[in-house]
Amino acid sequence: MDTVNTRFKLAEATGEAKYIADRHYEGLLEGRFFRSSCSRGVIKAVYVPELPEGYHLFGAKDVPGHNVLPIVEIDWPAFAEKEVRYIGQVIFLLVGPVPDVIEQLLQQIKVEYSPLTPAYTIEQSKALIDGAIHSTDNVFDTHALTKGDIDEGFAQAVTIIEETCSTGYQEHIYLETQGVVGYPQDGKVVIEGSMQCPWYVHHCMAVVLGHDHVRAIQCPTGGGFGGKEDYPDVLAGPLAVAVEKLQQPIRIVLERSEDIAFTSKRHPVAFHYRTGIDKHGNIVAMDVTFDVNSGAYLSLSGIVLQRSITTVTNVYDIPNVRVEGHAWATNTVPTGAFRGFGSPQTCFCIETHLNHVAKQLGQDPAAFKQRHFLQSDSTTLTGAKIFGDLVLDQMMARITDLSDYSQKTRSYLDQAPNTATRKGIGMAIFQHGCGFAGDLEDTLVRAKIRLIKEPDGNVYILASNTDIGQGLSLTFCKIVADSLCKPLESVHLAIPDTGVVPDSGPTVASRSIVIVGYLLEKAAEKLKSCWVEGEHQELEEVYRKPDYHVWDQNTYQGNAYQVTSYGVNVVEVDVDMATGETQITGAWAVYDIGRAIDAQVFKGQIDGGLVQALGYGSCEKMELTSDGVFAQKTMADYVIPTALDVPSIESDLVDNPYPYGPNGAKGGGELTHNGGAAAFAAAVELAIGKPFSSIPVTPEKVCEALYAEKMAVVIKANDQGAQYEY
Structure with missing residues (x-):
């Protein structure tokens, strides 16, 4: 083969x-x-x-x-x-x-x-002009979820804060x-x-x-x-x-x-939050509605919707929550899969909203968020017990050390108001559920892998997961070689060919290591125990979900994912107060992915994912024209970070092995994209003292935030006949 x-x-x-x-x-x-x-x-x-x-x-x-x-x-x-x-x-x-x-x-x-009459936006889709594109109401999919008693929660609130946060397309x-x-x-x-x-x-x-x-x-x-x-x-x-x-x-x-x-793009999403805070300054209720622009056909929007619903409160333990989401049909290119699969949108919006809530309450955003962290004995949004240990506090301590976040935050809040360049620093905390949502790994996919040992001692891995730059062609071989105690050179990965390899499921959802890698480890352990020199041997392994993993698709109760990985990002910026241009001067990242199979390979995921997220948050603007096509047509129009835009990135991993992953590993490839945009926006906010509720935070947006009020005064004065230069 x-x-x-x-x-x-x-x-x-x-x-x-x-x-x-x-x-x-x-x-x-x-x-x-x-x-x-x-x-x-x-x-x-x-x-x-x-x-x-x-x-x-x-x-x-x-x-x-x-x-x-x-x-x-x-x-x-x-x-x-x-x-x-x-x-x-x-x-x-x-x-x-x-x-x-x-x-x-x-x-x-x-x-x-x-x-x-076409509908390009969610608002136009809701209007149903010339009838529905899909069904009778243009809703491809909808779900709702409740935790606790939302009415009782708001009854305890002394302050209620409402906000809409949104994200756009990403190519x-x-x-x-x-x-x-x-x-x-x-x-x-x-x-x-x-x-x-x-x-x-x-x-x-x-x-x-x-x-x-x-x-x-x-x-x-x-x-x-x-x-x-x-x-x-x-x-x-x-x-x-x-x-x-x-x-x-x-x-x-x-x-x-x-x-x-x-081709498909990342889904634009708008989240509306209504958040209740009690007399002690704690969140006691959160009512969330959100809308997803699915484009012309459903594609993968229903699965993106489910991930957004089940992770809408991110890493926070909020006692009373109600969330409802809709995926809408529009007359645009169907939106589909993109690294993070709804999590970067969800993370940006909840992290930004909680920053703004904390500031309105006069509290430090990082401390306010940490006080609301899920703990190991918490119950998740979907009513499940946390499996294993949460190490969010340990991750916060580590990234605060690495980035000097607390001291820099105090320093930048005290900057002189009229400096030409202002500094800012921002933090985002986030998670990513590994594998398919709910129990689909068991009821729909049922991954299967095969190991073949030839008489010469060479071992061949047969799986359908693909290496698209994330390093599977090395990490899969390392998992098997380590389990067999054989040289890496003796383990080979078959090219993903449906005429040869069994269906181990798609290369999506941060599942390749934690789901398929674990099957390879189990198969290799069995092969080691029955190894016969000089003989051809074959072993198959089929996925079976862990006993603790229980899910009810009708009620959305149980373990929304088999296991969850976590991350914290800090981003530091300099903002030119005249042009609105932002230079990213530093980035720090700490992750809990269980235990890395190969830390150097995952370092590539950290750097690449974080840079991609920083582009999403800062410069990757994709807009629809009045004709429903993208204004950005080439790589000259659609701006992504270049090598010159990449800051120094310092990162670390917290060791927290997961017993149902190979060598204790969880998934991590998507996780690394989830927090960078939120951290960047928070850093720019601190630098200029103005809030942002949507991304990308481009120089134009920065200037609008800085000078919109001044421009309004100038225009009003000119209307009254005065002469001004601006």
Whole structure:
């Protein structure tokens, strides 16, 4: 079988790795999508030019199975047939040998629409103009959850504070754009490409083609961050139809501008808080409602909604809580998976709101939050006992030491008011539930792995989890080698190929180490106990949830996740008071991920995740135009941090081993994205003395906060006839 290079990432580091766009296929054809130019409407008529020999057009009528992409719910068609719901929706796939000719032919295809009034925002979706996009009310999914007695809680309150906090879109900007190649082999349709979840692609092909003679193979993948969880299905469904019909290799690789314009994004979310504080300055009640912009189809929004619902109070023990969330249909690109999967939005909003609550009460935000921490004997928002020890206080002490947070906070609060540059420091505390929500690891996924020992003593790991830059090709091998007490060089990881590896579940939800890694450890221990030199041996291990993990999907009661990881971030900034520009001068991070399999590998996750979060909080602005498309079209328009923007990052891990993880490990890859944006916004707030309730906190927003009142005075004075220069 084919395996990943044992020398960790050597091929990628030396430029020898063959990404999907680098690979040669005899007789390869190119594929390009014809996409909707209407954001909402009914397809009335289609004009297709006469195609030259060797060029082929595929649409809904060519689908031999079901014209759907099976992403959770069956609502997103592989090819639009009767209606379109967003600009960029796939209507046809045009295939041929010469890309330039394909582009010319695409320009000649005409579609006539009966347009309907589109809804781009949640407010427009609620208005139901021209009827509902989905169902009767545009609500894809909704859930509610109650802890304690919300009315009794507010009866104890002497102060009630209300606030709305919100987040916008975020684009993945993985190094390698979306790309797949399909070809016929041994009676099967095979698709290989840049993907996180080969079995998702396998299932999508089987549904669209109406049979299971399919196979999906992951190639070296230049980053995913969630963007290659669901979206490869959008390419694979139409591609499988074309490959089966033509029996030739066909490639679809998106240009960067196409990738930015039409692939999934992080969900925009708005949280409204109504928080009650008693006479002792403690939170006694919190009523939360929030709305998620799902885009045109459900995709993964229901799962994002569940994570947001069950973790809405973050790391805090609030006795009386009521929360209700809705995922709304709009006529925009469907929003999907992104590192953190709803947690960065939830974390920014609750951390920001609690900062503002503390300040209104005249309390220090860090001390106020720490007083409300969950403890090891607490009951969670979903009514479960905490499993294991919480070490949040220990983490707070460590990061305060590392960053000198307390002294700097006092110093920066006493800065002279008229300095050209002001300093600020901010903190965020956060968590991330590892694995699928509720009991889905047991009832839906049931991960399976296999170990094969050859007579020569080499051991092969068969699992469907993919290395998309987070280091699984090393850490999986280390887990097995350590458990077997064998050299690392003797353990090999099979390429994720659904024709070879069992379905161990997708590479999502911070589950690869804590769920699949644990299965590998258990299998390796069994193999060690029955090891026979010179013989071929195989072992399988199937997931079984721990006895303490109980969940009721109907009531949302129990352990919302098998286990939770925790983090604290501190960010320090200098703010130019004239331009609003912010320089991040330092960042600190402390995490509880149980026990790291490889601290150096996880250091890469810490640095990368934190920088990505800082971009989310500071500069990654993505806006919709009045036509429902993104104003940011290229990497020149969509600004992400460069190497020059990355501060010194000092980090540490608190050792808190988890008994149901390999070597005591929990998940951590998503955790590292959850807190940076909130910490950054808090630092800018302290520096300029103005609050922010949404991100990104751009220089424009800083200037608006600093000068909005002054501008209002100037405008009013000018209206009265006075002359001012400003």
